Amino acid sequence: MQIAMVGLGRMGANMVQRLTQKGHECVVYDANTDAVKKLTAPGVIGAASPEDLVARLAKPRSIWLMIPAARVDQFLTELTPLLDEGDIVIDGGNSHYHDDIRRSHELKQHGIHYLDIGTSGGITGLQNGYCLMIGGDQTIAQQLTPIFEALAPGIDAASPTPGRQLGASTAEQGYLYCGQHGAGHFVKMVHNGIEYGVMAAYAEGMNILHHANIGKRAHDIDAETTPLRNPEYYQYDLNLAEIAEVWRRGSVIRSWLLDLTARAMLSDPDLKDFSGRVSDSGEGRWTLEAAIDQAVPVPVLSAALYERFSSRGDADFANKILSAMRHEFGGHMEKPIKQ
């Protein structure tokens, strides 16, 4: 089957490779012409412009976008006039599902179909496949079944869930039609919200293990410092890479994110290549907003997101307020940073 891929970053480029490996033909475009050149190969046709892209596709066209969410609307403004009735535009990036609902209406005016497909898998997706969460018209989604089959990990990627009737659902292949417009990105949004929470759980736990020898260090005795009451309980020099590794087998918390943690800590046990400024790409925020609209309590997911905000210095002003209050009521001065 023929499909266009727009946006040849880490995700898009790998998806093109997986699709061509499975025998599909990809017409590819990126504003960065080097990215296009680099990918061109048998089964991969480079396009020089959106016009060129559209021209190289047989009708009805299927155009999959893997570009930053903030650029999708602008690109659609450019793309829409070039398309014909019956064409399908897929947003596989990290768009807000509100935008999907709006865009699906806008494109429908022109007879163009729109699918929102939450795509998870990261840079290992090329090898392992991508988990696809699909929103839009079900009949349109079904037209792309061969593409989904190629991108998804397939049934062998996990052991069967006891009690499932085999073949009853595409979920076992790793792709799922979730519901009307926006449902794909809604489910992907929550996936990422969960991801933040799960990651933070490991990170906090690892931080505790990292401090397990704190009792070996001397502490200040003054009114500004809480004494460690029981230094004898914090005398362990733990090997975090080994602990992450042992947890991968048999423990309740084994997971792919733990696999990655074990990998990262093996090569850089002190994580000295990182400063600890953690980005967020939006879905965590939108997950919270959905929960707040629903009055669903999400303290864990929130805490995970706020840790990222704080890691980037966004709590600084609040902390200064706290220090200012303490100075007012107790004459407390901040302790200088130790050199």
Next chain:
Amino acid sequence: MQIAMVGLGRMGANMVQRLTQKGHECVVYDANTDAVKKLTAPGVIGAASPEDLVARLAKPRSIWLMIPAARVDQFLTELTPLLDEGDIVIDGGNSHYHDDIRRSHELKQHGIHYLDIGTSGGITGLQNGYCLMIGGDQTIAQQLTPIFEALAPGIDAASPTPGRQLGASTAEQGYLYCGQHGAGHFVKMVHNGIEYGVMAAYAEGMNILHHANIGKRAHDIDAETTPLRNPEYYQYDLNLAEIAEVWRRGSVIRSWLLDLTARAMLSDPDLKDFSGRVSDSGEGRWTLEAAIDQAVPVPVLSAALYERFSSRGDADFANKILSAMRHEFGGHMEKPIKQ
């Protein structure tokens, strides 16, 4: 190798079976004599009392306890006088690591060795093996290597971590010597702290998916109720069992706990067999206490634990205070529970 198992509940009984399947001889004891009888089989010798247990073991003895943490000290008081120098007592339950440190000193007075072994795996451990986190004297721990090899999942239980030198560490088998007395339960404690956080992340996310159709319901209009501003964004009837299933393949959040979630939701999509009163068995609390001692921020792990407390009604008095304050300043009356 011969080993004694005390405590034949879910965990202990399965471990005995796994050990005997691998050719070890188990002498078993439980205060509940039916549990002993039920387990007796070739390779499994039932004991009628602690005295009987000790008598049936060749010296130096190895006695593994899988009993509730609150009963360990009492049992050790009974057991210690029966033992000889050089015997080994293993606490494989969920003891507080502070207790391990104390007990190791107490038993040392009698020449008895003590190991604390955090044991993870749950009821599927019989088949999949147990993840073992070991604390105590390393030379003593090494004497039990055949037992650990039998209980642990083995290297095939997970794919190799890229960059690891094969055989460099027992972590790849699923057991690890972590450090001095208490280190095993310290690492297991943090494991469980993480477990609470990971579980809560999934649970909160699933709760958002569960409420994705809230826009279909009518809402009260009064000063006590926040109107849902955008009901059009909450019109999805999502199939949570299918979503859990699709996430198992290729998604960033695939994990064993997600496998279990998919299983649970398949058989009971509305979870009507559960009331939502969630127990905690202590390690989550101790994880927080360690973090607080260390001044390590753990907002996610804390929120996860507090959700369990709240689920059992322990926030009720605080909530009444809130209602009382609102009544005082705004004359607000609580909304009655809808029937």
Next chain:
Amino acid sequence: MQIAMVGLGRMGANMVQRLTQKGHECVVYDANTDAVKKLTAPGVIGAASPEDLVARLAKPRSIWLMIPAARVDQFLTELTPLLDEGDIVIDGGNSHYHDDIRRSHELKQHGIHYLDIGTSGGITGLQNGYCLMIGGDQTIAQQLTPIFEALAPGIDAASPTPGRQLGASTAEQGYLYCGQHGAGHFVKMVHNGIEYGVMAAYAEGMNILHHANIGKRAHDIDAETTPLRNPEYYQYDLNLAEIAEVWRRGSVIRSWLLDLTARAMLSDPDLKDFSGRVSDSGEGRWTLEAAIDQAVPVPVLSAALYERFSSRGDADFANKILSAMRHEFGGHMEKPIKQ
């Protein structure tokens, strides 16, 4: 000065009384005609309908709305055609500031001015005055200075802030022009967000005091229950009403909300008149949404809101998921509720 008040609930009715006590004339309207009748008195003119209300006001009219946020747009649809250029509409309720921005544009089409005024003070505002946070055109706001002076608490309501030049700002009277359209409700929104956090801090602390005698109770010993390690530390029967009272004098946490807590606990120490289902009226949610947009971490304000959600049962499904997971991996059954 003449002003109209629409919405004669707890807040609106009291504001009318305070205004007339200070010599202003109020024309009042409420869909509930009894509320109108009840309030009619010298200086208070009842109106039978929006038309009647408008007719009874001299131009340019000032109409202050104190109605549920969810009803404002509908009422404005009815009211706008009745108004003339130069009239002023004030929303003193708890509208979302996004709506203020939109409405100000809509009304501007008809030459009508709009002010958003966050109004705090609760049912004691009649006696103590109201704190007013004002958004809109500053010149329009200034036209209402006599009304603000009458409603606000006045300078004597708090001791002077050291270093302030007296009379330099109306903030010392208790009202403040905050900025363009929406600024008043934005500041009020954050005020309420803080309010939730402050209330929760007291409520959680009181809950700890309430449980200070937990060591006197016996506890279950089983694998589902965490034993209380140190019952000797929880033997206090504390008198919470007295503690709230003593904190009112000299403590760092003295506040008006504490005054109210002392009052509530004096009359009902066990708070048996309350069930603990705590409403939220929206500003706490919007505060979080603003913080999320800004990437400002607000773990305390979030936790406070989520406690309210949980108090109303909105965590139930998440908790069932947790129980289901625990059942899957450990065979744990939920503990039944004690009778």
Next chain:
Amino acid sequence: MQIAMVGLGRMGANMVQRLTQKGHECVVYDANTDAVKKLTAPGVIGAASPEDLVARLAKPRSIWLMIPAARVDQFLTELTPLLDEGDIVIDGGNSHYHDDIRRSHELKQHGIHYLDIGTSGGITGLQNGYCLMIGGDQTIAQQLTPIFEALAPGIDAASPTPGRQLGASTAEQGYLYCGQHGAGHFVKMVHNGIEYGVMAAYAEGMNILHHANIGKRAHDIDAETTPLRNPEYYQYDLNLAEIAEVWRRGSVIRSWLLDLTARAMLSDPDLKDFSGRVSDSGEGRWTLEAAIDQAVPVPVLSAALYERFSSRGDADFANKILSAMRHEFGGHMEKPIKQ
């Protein structure tokens, strides 16, 4: 009445002054002899050593300690042999209430009485009085009534709570016998736990106000940055000092901590004198530990403490783990810090 004060820091020195102003005689000691000299005046007798202090006191002696919690045990070791049966030692600092219980037993062996008195008021206590929370034997506490009357703020420090019978309790004066040994510091501990929560609520809210103009700034468009969806909603330049001031009158969140915030922001609106590294002095941690023992959920109090930990860099390792995970699964690189 005669009383000794040991520890002449901010708190102790002011308390001596307040006591002598009210006609009491103070014998004072501090390891820092300058602090002693500086305070000596009519009614204040300086002591050169613990021995000298004890010698200058009439029996039975009352000795009030206002020294860092970490130094109390060491000082008591020195002091106890110098004392006689019937003497009273008061710990007015921030000791852990567990230590009070232990010390009261130790001192009882020597016939010495012990009171734990949580003391709140900060540097303004000299003028406004101190809130006293008292634990120990009630009959012993009553012997110090004149001292409590002098230190406490007195009944005029707050308006009467409606419904209270005047004179029914010393709580109205600002001091309260709370219960047996440790009860005073238990209540003070919770007071400080609440204090952290209340402070954080204001600080987070102020941080949101501080960022209310974020829509005026341009933002990066890339996959690592969440776009601000609605910059038009963040166009306010708010005057935080004025907002803090206006909230002091009539608002629901008026409090002494808000008074202090208004003061601090007036003199330094950008808080440039502070770096935002916030100390904690222990009670917040112990409050959490008590709550955890009790299974009382305290998400707000916890979040407040964790913000302080994070402000001092204690989340750094956790954040590096997050970055390392993101790098593993998505090839994400951290964004460099903007210059």
